[in-house]
Amino acid sequence: MTENSYELLGYRMIKINKNFLLVVVLFASISYATSEKENEKPADEIPGLGNPEVTEIAENVLAITGLYHSAENGFYVNAGIIFTSRSVVFIDSGMSIASGEFLWNIAQRRMKGDENLYLILTHNHSDHVFGMRVMKEKGAKVIAHNVVRFWFKRLNGERYKEILRKRQGWSPEKADEIFGEVILSEPDEVVDRDAVFKIDGDEIHVLVTPGHVPSELSVYHPKSKTLFAGDTIYEGSALTTRFGGPNQWRQWISQLDRLKKLEINTVIPGHGKLCAKEEIDRNINYLRGEIEKREK
Numbered sequence: 518m519t520e521n522s523y524e525l526l527g528y529r530m531i532k533i534n535k536n537f538l539l540v541v542v543l544f545a546s547i548s549y550a551t552s553e554k555e556n557e558k559p560a561d562e563i564p565g566l567g568n569p570e571v572t573e574i575a576e577n578v579l580a581i582t583g584l585y586h587s588a589e590n591g592f593y594v595n596a597g598i599i600f601t602s603r604s605v606v607f608i609d610s611g612m613s614i615a616s617g618e619f620l621w622n623i624a625q626r627r628m629k630g631d632e633n634l635y636l637i638l639t640h641n642h643s644d645h646v647f648g649m650r651v652m653k654e655k656g657a658k659v660i661a662h663n664v665v666r667f668w669f670k671r672l673n674g675e676r677y678k679e680i681l682r683k684r685q686g687w688s689p690e691k692a693d694e695i696f697g698e699v700i701l702s703e704p705d706e707v708v709d710r711d712a713v714f715k716i717d718g719d720e721i722h723v724l725v726t727p728g729h730v731p732s733e734l735s736v737y738h739p740k741s742k743t744l745f746a747g748d749t750i751y752e753g754s755a756l757t758t759r760f761g762g763p764n765q766w767r768q769w770i771s772q773l774d775r776l777k778k779l780e781i782n783t784v785i786p787g788h789g790k791l792c793a794k795e796e797i798d799r800n801i802n803y804l805r806g807e808i809e810k811r812e813k
């Protein structure tokens with residue numbers, strides 16, 4: 518299969534980089550490429566999908582980077598999928614139904630069909646939750662911070678979409694085209710302190726890491742030493758600090774200090790490229806700089 522045909526499948530492949538444990542995803546078969554031919558469109562022409570890349574960062578652990586974000590200008594959002602022997606665990610769902618469907622399709626190609634499904638939301642923001650309807654309709658059990666329940670009670674999908682639509686200056690038609698029909702369901706299970714979920718022998722550590730917002734969770738998978746950081750860690754860019762002030766930023770730094778102690782092979786940040794643990798220091802320094810500026 519040529520590089521081009523990968524592009525047409527809707528996502529780009531990452532080449533093997535032995536230093537960083539990235540393995541090319543192999544499940545996009547030629548038959549899939551053929552059967553989908555009539556519908557082929559470059560990913561960035563599918564409204565609300567962005568330019569996703571799928572990377573198998575460890576056995577049965579996928580990172581999906583480059584999903585659509587309304588900020589555009591090269592800004593994207595990430596998600597992850599962990600496959601255990603009998604379950605599939607999604608971490609975040611992208612900013613649109615198109616993104617949610619993309620994640621579902623990626624997972625489905627590896628599934629037998631009777632897996633238990635879970636969706637862990639790293640926080641309540643649109644760019645991480647708008648795709649959730651897709652997993653929910655397939656029967657996924659949604660796990661999130663307690664505070665997310667409060668938010669989703671107040672702000673159903675359509676109301677949240679309307680806020681973003683006005684902010685973007687979009688027509689209702691454009692918002693529908695990009696986001697799709699968003700339904701935010703209250704979580705099935707909530708946490709307000711660190712929790713370990715044992716799923717078919719795999720441990721999934723759900724860590725409460727407030728700072729960006731109070732509902733922030735990070736997900737650690739010890740077996741693969743992967744950290745799904747949500748917006749607790751940004752790679753390469755400015756951190757979104759506008760939801761708090763110095764007190765929240767200090768809390769954020771203390772959570773980053775805590776995450777640094779974990780044994781980590783790969784960080785899947787909420788935004789930006791896959792990265793190593795060292796990126797945490799850049800995030801800490803950024804926040805220290807913001808506190809200094811504010812308290813000068």
Ligand SMILES: [Zn+2]
Nearest residue numbers: 642644748787
């Ligand atoms: Zn985000």
